[in-house]
Amino acid sequence: MLTNRFSTLARSALYVLAALGTLLNSNVASAHEDDGKVRDRQKAFRGPVYREGQLSKGQGSVAGTFDAQGIVLKSWHPLNTIDAGATSGNDCWGYVSASGREYALMCVSNGMAVYEVTDPVNATKIGFIPGPQSLWRDVKVYNGFAYVVTEGGAGIQVVSLLDVDQGTVSLVNTITSGGGLATHNVAINEQSGYLYRCGGGSNGLRFYNLSSPTSPAYVGAWSTHYVHDAQIVNYISGPFAGKEIAFCCAGLNGGNVETGLYIVDVTNKTAPTLISRILYPSARYSHQGWLTEDKRYFLLGDELDEGATQSFSTTHVINVQNLATPTWVGQFTNSTPAITHNCYTHQGKMFQANYRSGMRVFNVSSPGNIASVTEVAYFDTYPGDDAAQFNGLWSCYPYFPSGTVIGSDLERGLFVWRMGGPVATFSVANAPSMVNPAGGTTVDVVIAPAQGQTINPASAKMNVTVGSNTTSVAMTALGGNNYRAIFPATTCTATVSYNFEVANTGGDRTVDVSRSAFSAIALETPVDHNFEAASGWVGGVAGDTATAGQWVRVDPVGTSAQPENDNSATGTLCWITGQGNVGGADGAADVDGGTTTLLSPSFDMSQMDEPTIEFWYWYSNSLGGAPNADSMPVEISADGGSTWTMLEDIATNNAVWTKRSYRVRSFITPSANVRVRFVARDLATGSLVEAGVDDFKIVNVDCTASIPGDINGDGLVNAGDLAGLLGAWGSTSGPADINGDGIVDATDLAILVSNWNG
Numbered sequence: 001m002l003t004n005r006f007s008t009l010a011r012s013a014l015y016v017l018a019a020l021g022t023l024l025n026s027n028v029a030s031a032h033e034d035d036g037k038v039r040d041r042q043k044a045f046r047g048p049v050y051r052e053g054q055l056s057k058g059q060g061s062v063a064g065t066f067d068a069q070g071i072v073l074k075s076w077h078p079l080n081t082i083d084a085g086a087t088s089g090n091d092c093w094g095y096v097s098a099s100g101r102e103y104a105l106m107c108v109s110n111g112m113a114v115y116e117v118t119d120p121v122n123a124t125k126i127g128f129i130p131g132p133q134s135l136w137r138d139v140k141v142y143n144g145f146a147y148v149v150t151e152g153g154a155g156i157q158v159v160s161l162l163d164v165d166q167g168t169v170s171l172v173n174t175i176t177s178g179g180g181l182a183t184h185n186v187a188i189n190e191q192s193g194y195l196y197r198c199g200g201g202s203n204g205l206r207f208y209n210l211s212s213p214t215s216p217a218y219v220g221a222w223s224t225h226y227v228h229d230a231q232i233v234n235y236i237s238g239p240f241a242g243k244e245i246a247f248c249c250a251g252l253n254g255g256n257v258e259t260g261l262y263i264v265d266v267t268n269k270t271a272p273t274l275i276s277r278i279l280y281p282s283a284r285y286s287h288q289g290w291l292t293e294d295k296r297y298f299l300l301g302d303e304l305d306e307g308a309t310q311s312f313s314t315t316h317v318i319n320v321q322n323l324a325t326p327t328w329v330g331q332f333t334n335s336t337p338a339i340t341h342n343c344y345t346h347q348g349k350m351f352q353a354n355y356r357s358g359m360r361v362f363n364v365s366s367p368g369n370i371a372s373v374t375e376v377a378y379f380d381t382y383p384g385d386d387a388a389q390f391n392g393l394w395s396c397y398p399y400f401p402s403g404t405v406i407g408s409d410l411e412r413g414l415f416v417w418r419m420g421g422p423v424a425t426f427s428v429a430n431a432p433s434m435v436n437p438a439g440g441t442t443v444d445v446v447i448a449p450a451q452g453q454t455i456n457p458a459s460a461k462m463n464v465t466v467g468s469n470t471t472s473v474a475m476t477a478l479g480g481n482n483y484r485a486i487f488p489a490t491t492c493t494a495t496v497s498y499n500f501e502v503a504n505t506g507g508d509r510t511v512d513v514s515r516s517a518f519s520a521i522a523l524e525t526p527v528d529h530n531f532e533a534a535s536g537w538v539g540g541v542a543g544d545t546a547t548a549g550q551w552v553r554v555d556p557v558g559t560s561a562q563p564e565n566d567n568s569a570t571g572t573l574c575w576i577t578g579q580g581n582v583g584g585a586d587g588a589a590d591v592d593g594g595t596t597t598l599l600s601p602s603f604d605m606s607q608m609d610e611p612t613i614e615f616w617y618w619y620s621n622s623l624g625g626a627p628n629a630d631s632m633p634v635e636i637s638a639d640g641g642s643t644w645t646m647l648e649d650i651a652t653n654n655a656v657w658t659k660r661s662y663r664v665r666s667f668i669t670p671s672a673n674v675r676v677r678f679v680a681r682d683l684a685t686g687s688l689v690e691a692g693v694d695d696f697k698i699v700n701v702d703c704t705a706s707i708p709g710d711i712n713g714d715g716l717v718n719a720g721d722l723a724g725l726l727g728a729w730g731s732t733s734g735p736a737d738i739n740g741d742g743i744v745d746a747t748d749l750a751i752l753v754s755n756w757n758g
Helices: 008-020 719-727 746-754
Strands: 071-077 089-096 102-108 111-116 124-130 137-142 145-150 156-160 170-175 185-189 194-198 205-209 217-222 226-234 244-252 257-265 273-278 286-291 297-302 314-319 327-333 342-346 349-353 359-363 374-379 393-397 404-409 413-419 424-428 442-449 461-466 469-474 476-479 482-486 495-503 509-511 515-519 522-529 551-554 574-577 595-599 610-624 632-637 645-650 658-663 675-681 687-702
Touching: 071 374, 089 137, 089 404, 089 413, 102 137, 102 404, 102 413, 111 137, 111 145, 111 413, 137 185, 145 185, 185 226, 194 226, 194 244, 226 286, 244 286, 257 286, 257 297, 286 342, 297 342, 342 393, 349 393, 349 404, 359 413, 374 413, 424 495, 442 495, 442 746, 551 595, 610 632, 610 645, 645 658, 675 687, 719 746
Parallel strands: 089 393
Antiparallel strands: 071 413, 089 102, 102 111, 111 124, 137 145, 145 156, 156 170, 185 194, 194 205, 205 217, 226 244, 244 257, 257 273, 286 297, 297 314, 314 327, 342 349, 349 359, 359 374, 393 404, 404 413, 424 442, 442 482, 461 469, 461 495, 476 482, 495 509, 495 515, 522 687, 551 574, 574 687, 595 675, 610 658, 610 687, 632 645, 632 675
């Protein structure tokens, strides 16, 4: 698809030769793989698959990173998930199996992948057909077979899709007849059963009979002009009834000279004839176009006019009602300068892939009236800018019966969309942040249908994900727009992701954004030391060798190496290594000549299900004559200090209060005599070491199994629990808050009653 661009000097020379008449009947061209138009080399996006409603790492909803209007992202499959060797995406097409299941055919630099998109949110890769490395690859489908071509050679790869519903796609043949092996695009006329290879080196159209679909037979060519892309259709009425007509984006010299729309009668495959041509105004390179559904107009995109003769994305409208005398009607634009690439018409709309501005959708129900053509929706796959550069969306396919639309992006892979806004909006007043591992935590959701939408109540469900396992739970309709879901059992201490989804009566779905909760009965903080009191901690132990900078609990005097304040929101004291003097030198009270130890008291963790140690520390070791040479071991002991296990050897200078958290069971078995120590040390001559510790906590996750509603913990749900619940009615915490939503109310009572066993 990316086309030949000659240097200014070379282009000028070609025009001079053309004026002399020496090139009017020639077809000189350079191979596309070696052309001068190279895209701005952006790194391919590498990441996990996105499915509607999921969260991306560190940036919230992935869909929120793309600007869009009237188009909903259902799933996104980056290049590395399509194939590990893929470095760029290119063309795409679609296929519907005999069973009605829908499949996306996604071309990349090293092959073609097949994805089932029947459920667009959960699009699934079926198979991958490798091919020669190339920036250009194209695919079309006929009678259960896909035909793949590329500028990289290999002729025509014939891929069987007959067993795709059973999860199998296979390369069944490679066709090398018909001249050179390189091809730029492929077109298929499903009415006539012929395949047309477009371009590849200096070629025009090459014709193949698909009556034997696994062995297409080469039957002829139209080779007077280079053809970059084409659409071929049959006429069943009018002056050309019974004729097969090719609408070719073509020209001389690789399409660069006399570029325009060429209309060719290809009915007789051994003697195709040019009916007419039209060279539209300000033409630079006739790239691709598509007929309106009534065949009255051809909508054409010029790939090189944006940024040259056009300021905005431009589509040319050509009246082809009389094939012998086509006329240029005019052009329409939008507000972006991006380069137009591939377009297709469907149900009165034009779907156009416009590189850096993504997919743009226009109302083309009356393209003869240019003023009536308006942009009605878009999805920008290239965040950042809409410049006239060769990055972003390559192509799109809008013909799936379900309304799903797919797009293929150079850097970002396969996009799966639906037109229109969401089916409904979701509102959760008290989204739980902690859920009972035994199950039973409830959440109430208001699901409001969007304007013009009718919700199917039976489709409402909550999806709960722990690790790689997802469980879907049907929601209960409570009347109006109110629904309730109950969490299933989950693994204690696990992070639980959950979202809600609903479909309309037509089957279109909307998935809400994901939320997160923690699986636990309760979170306890049995130890919380902010060091306003010593709390049993000791600075300095037998065996320490430091001559200065021993651990002290003070309100610190700040230097470039030592903090000025403690970390706590309230209070002023923390443990630091040596208290300096106001105005003193940076190294006046740093650790010198050995080690100094901060030792905790003994902690009883023997009854804790899942204890975690948290603290804030300060560490500076980048100053002095031996910067970054020293470190501070942080260790834990299960036997009161007889033996020690390293939690972390802190060696990186931060000189800012920094939080650390460690799961105790990852290092020791919790016991009744757990201790922690921090060993600041100066072992390198001339180094300057300062350290601090503040806000030490032990947080325990309570995983003790209980019956939802067993408020008093006697193993039964009975009158004693009912009394406890009624006594706590309206409070915001405590065991009577069975579902963990922050208030004791009728929802908790319903859970208690449902689990009544006493």
